[in-house]
Amino acid sequence: MAEEEINEDYPAEIHEYLSAFENSIGAVDDMLKTMMSVSRNELLQKLDPLEQAKVDLVSAYTLNSMFWVYLATQGVNPKEHPVKQELERIRVYMNRVKEITDKKKAAKLDRGAASRFVKNALWEPKPKNVSKVASKGKCKK
Numbered sequence: 001m002a003e004e005e006i007n008e009d010y011p012a013e014i015h016e017y018l019s020a021f022e023n024s025i026g027a028v029d030d031m032l033k034t035m036m037s038v039s040r041n042e043l044l045q046k047l048d049p050l051e052q053a054k055v056d057l058v059s060a061y062t063l064n065s066m067f068w069v070y071l072a073t074q075g076v077n078p079k080e081h082p083v084k085q086e087l088e089r090i091r092v093y094m095n096r097v098k099e100i101t102d103k104k105k106a107a108k109l110d111r112g113a114a115s116r117f118v119k120n121a122l123w124e125p126k127p128k129n130v131s132k133v134a135s136k137g138k139c140k141k
Contacts, residue, residue, distance in 0.1 A: 050104075068084075
């Protein structure tokens with residue numbers, strides 16, 4: 001809202017919420033214009049397959065979420081609409097992609113380094129003969 005004048009058509013208590021909502025809608029509009037300015041094929045060519053899946057999932061989730069809001073504004077209960085199952089399905093795939101991403105980020109085990117680390121960290125008692133021979137040699141000098 002360019003002017004911060006409170007409209008008489010709605011309660012004054014929700015003016016701040018409506019202003020924030022309008023700003024959010026403007027931000028979504030700007031993001032959509034940015035996404036639409038680049039062709040989908042051009043965008044996907046620059047990404048690896050995992051990133052392509054993320055873009056597709058976020059796009060599908062966003063569109064379905066917007067449809068959820070649309071249904072709510074039309075007085076339809078979105079919880080009883082098939083869009084709820086679609087959002088759940090997309091969430092499952094998003095979790096799968098997250099698991100794959102986490103596996104890629106997980107530290108790889110270097111077996112050689114791990115065995116050296118464990119071997120050097122373990123205490124090894126010295127044989128009794130070696131310590132006596134070494135101490136006898138030092139005492140006689």
